[in-house]
Amino acid sequence: MRVAGMKVKIALSSLRIASFYALLSMLWIILSDRILGWIAKDYYQLELFQTIKGLFFVAATSLLLYFFSRKQMSTLFLVQSASEREALASLKEKELLLREIHHRVKNNLQIIVSLMSLNAEQDGLEDLKSKIRSMALVHELLYSSEGLSTLRADEFAGRLATVLLESYGEYGVTISGQGELFYIKVEKAVPIGIFVSEACANAVKHARQSPNEPLSIRISMRLEDAKVTVEVRDDGKGLGAADRSSLGLGTTLMAAVAEQAGGTLQRRDEGGAVVWFCYPAD
Structure with missing residues (x-):
C-alpha cells in the first residue's frame, strides 16, 4: 500500500510539472514576442532579440528540467527501495510459512502412524x-x-x-x-x-x-x-x-x-x- 501511494504521488507530481511547463512556455512565447515587438527598432534587431530569447529559454528550461528530474529520480529510488523491502519481507514470510507447513505435515504424519498403531489390533x-x-x-x-x-x-x-x-x-x-x-x-x-x-x-x-x-x-x-x-x-x-x-x-x-x-x-x-x-x- 505504501509503494502504491508513492507511485500515485509520482504520477501526480509529473502531471503538475508538465502542466507548469506548458503554461510557462505559452506565457513566455506570448509575452516575450509582444515585449520584443515594442523594444526592437528594426527587423535585424528583432531577429537578434528572438535568438537571445530562444537561447535563454532553452537554458532556463534545461536547468528546471535538471532539478525536477533529479527530484523525481530520488523519489523513484525511494519507491524502488521500498518495493525491494516489501518483496524481501514477503519472501521471508513465505519461507516461514513453508517451514511451518513442513512442520505441520511432519507432525500429522506422526499422528497418523500413531493412530494406525492404535488401530492395528x-x-x-x-x-x-x-x-x-x-x-x-x-x-x-x-x-x-x-x-x-x-x-x-x-x-x-x-x-x-x-x-x-x-x-x-x-x-x-x-x-x-x-x-x-x-x-x-x-x-x-x-x-x-x-x-x-x-x-x-x-x-x-x-x-x-x-x-x-x-x-x-x-x-x-x-x-x-x-x-x-x-x-x-x-x-x-x-x-x-x-x-x-x-x-x-x-x-x-x-x-x-x-x-x-x-x-x-x-x-x-x-x-x-x-x-x-x-x-x-x-
Missing part, C-alpha cells in the same frame, strides 16, 4: 479413515480461508459433522455440528478434529443397545469466559458407572488429544453420553 479401518479425514479437513479449511493459521469454529464444526456423517451415516446415525463465530488456531484444530472423530466413533460403537437403533450425535464448539469448549453428545444409553470409570483405548486417545490441545477430558451422562474438554482461548 482392531477392526478399526473406518474409524482410522474418519480421523485422517478430519485432519485433512483442517488443511482444506486452511487453504480456502483468508489466513493460514486459524479456522472459523462454526465452519469447522459443520464441516466435521459432514465428514463424519459420510463414515457413519449408513449405520443409522445422524451427526450435526454447531459452532459460535470465533477462531481456532491450527495447532488446536488437529487434536480437536481427532477428539471429535474418536468421540463419534465411540458413540457409534457403544451408545446403542443394538446396531439397528437410530442415534443422534451433536458436535458443538463455543467460547465462554475466555475458554473454548469442544463437546460431543449423543442421545444413546449413556455412559453408566462402569464406562465413566473405564479407560479404554478410545477414552485414552481422547484424553491424550484433549491434553495436546491444552484441556482435560470430561465425561458425564445427560440424556445420553456427553464428552468434552475446555482450553484457554488465546
